[in-house]
Amino acid sequence: MQTDVLIVGGGLSGLALADHLARQGRDFLLVEAQDRLGGRILTKEFSGGAFDLGPAWFWPGQPRMAALAERFQIPVFGQFSTGDLVYQEQNGTVQRGRGYASMEGSYRLAGGIGSVVHALAKGLDP
Structure with missing residues (x-):
């Protein structure tokens, strides 16, 4: 097959480039x-x-993420960042407040980051 541009990898960068080229025809x-x-995005x-x-x-x-x-x-929506981090280890031990970052000030997407992948892919010719 002949093509002007070959994009190797369908991660976020590859999909964004494909979207950009598709919109330019x-x-x-x-x-x-x-x-x-x-790619590394999996929801x-x-x-x-x-x-x-x-x-x-x-x-x-x-x-660019906000624009997409x-x-x-x-x-x-804003990342929830108050309260204690609580998790259970494989052996059943419950850990609380181990000092992990809360990611305060960051944003999340409804439906997960994968919703951007699906939206970009939807606009491409399979």
Whole structure:
């Protein structure tokens, strides 16, 4: 197959470039080794909730993420940052308040970061 641009990898950067070229009417081919798009971004749905298993938030200094959320009308909300972090280890020990960062000031996307991947992919020719 002949193409003007070959994009290797369907992570966020590859998808954003493909979207940019598609909107310009440019010829390109995006190839991805995995059976899904998104690269390190993986959002799983379970019992009506979306859970990010990769990147989960973005920061005010990342205007491109905010612009994508606005363009695709994906609601943005602030990361919950009060209270104690509580988790249970594999052996059953409950850990509380171990001093982990709260990510205060960061943002999340409704439906998880994967919602940007799905929105970008939806606009591309399969």
